Amino acid sequence: MTKRFTPQLTAVSLALALAAVAGAANAQTPGYVSDSSKTIWKSAYGLCWKTTDWTPAKAMPPCDTVQTVSAPPPPPVVVVPAPTPIAAAPTPAPAPAPVIEKVSLESDVLFEFDKAQLRPTGQQKLDELADRLKDAKVESVLAVGYADRIGSERYNEKLSAERAEAVKQYLTQKGIEQQRVQAEGRGTSQPVTGDQCKGQRGAKLISCLQPDRRVEIEVRGTREVASTGSPAAGGTSGSSGGATGTAK
Numbered sequence: 067m068t069k070r071f072t073p074q075l076t077a078v079s080l081a082l083a084l085a086a087v088a089g090a091a092n093a094q095t096p097g098y099v100s101d102s103s104k105t106i107w108k109s110a111y112g113l114c115w116k117t118t119d120w121t122p123a124k125a126m127p128p129c130d131t132v133q134t135v136s137a138p139p140p141p142p143v144v145v146v147p148a149p150t151p152i153a154a155a156p157t158p159a160p161a162p163a164p165v166i167e168k169v170s171l172e173s174d175v176l177f178e179f180d181k182a183q184l185r186p187t188g189q190q191k192l193d194e195l196a197d198r199l200k201d202a203k204v205e206s207v208l209a210v211g212y213a214d215r216i217g218s219e220r221y222n223e224k225l226s227a228e229r230a231e232a233v234k235q236y237l238t239q240k241g242i243e244q245q246r247v248q249a250e251g252r253g254t255s256q257p258v259t260g261d262q263c264k265g266q267r268g269a270k271l272i273s274c275l276q277p278d279r280r281v282e283i284e285v286r287g288t289r290e291v292a293s294t295g296s297p298a299a300g301g302t303s304g305s306s307g308g309a310t311g312t313a314k
Contacts, residue, residue, distance in 0.1 A: 097124030163205035167285035169195060172276060173211075173229060182228035184236055192233065195283065196240035202289040207247040209233040210282045214275035215254045227251025233281055254278070 099107045099115035106129060107115045114129035125132050169191075176188030184192070211226035211233075230249035238244040263274035 097121065098126065098129060163286040163288065165284060166202055166287050166289050167195065167198060169283045171281050173279040173281060174276060176281060177229055182225065182232050184232055189236065192236050196237060199285060202287050204242055204246055204285060204287040206286045207237060207242060208284045209249045211251045212256060212278060212280050213253050214278040216275065219253055223251055223253035226253050229281055233283065
């Protein structure tokens with residue numbers, strides 16, 4: 067008896083065979099029919115054979131398009147600038163001590179004409195100033211020498227500086243600390259006569275310009291007030307703060 071093979075029987079046999087193979091190959095490539103070398107089987111049309119448990123999660127190239135999930139971009143980083151440091155306010159310089167004595171001495175009383183050595187009358191004026199400072203706490207003494215406009219500017223600057231230095235040295239001998247006394251020579255600057263001597267010559271001009279030839283002494287510090295015991299800025303009872311002498 068001759069056996070006949072029908073297309074239906076052939077398809078059933080092939081399906082059973084593939085199912086058996088798929089069961090064995092499923093462990094090689096999940097979701098696809100493959101051999102022991104993980105080579106996926108394909109149909110005559112180039113399609114990959116899939117197992118019954120295939121899901122999109124098991125999709126593999128080149129058989130199927132792999133679904134990819136794009137991660138959202140990271141949030142933008144906001145850079146906060148560092149705060150600008152606030153500069154500390156500069157410490158204000160301490161206020162200078164108040165003036166307790168200010169004396170302007172004409173150089174004719176302090177010195178011989180065209181000289182820088184103190185005369186006895188000049189020493190007496192400085193002795194009086196030193197006596198008034200005995201009850202004071204002296205912070206600083208400034209002696210500034212000036213000259214008139216007769217002669218060269220360079221010579222007058224030198225002479226005015228030498229006379230201011232002579233006053234400084236004498237006051238330090240009278241007990242004022244040397245480091246607290248300064249001497250400056252400013253020559254013909256800051257004349258006090260202005261134009262009042264204009265047109266005069268000779269002895270009249272020399273006499274007229276006498277106020278310009280001077281040494282100004284400014285003393286800063288404090289003085290104890292006898293009645294209250296508290297420091298005072300200016301002259302007090304028994305003192306002559308701001309007195310003006312006549313010496314040159």
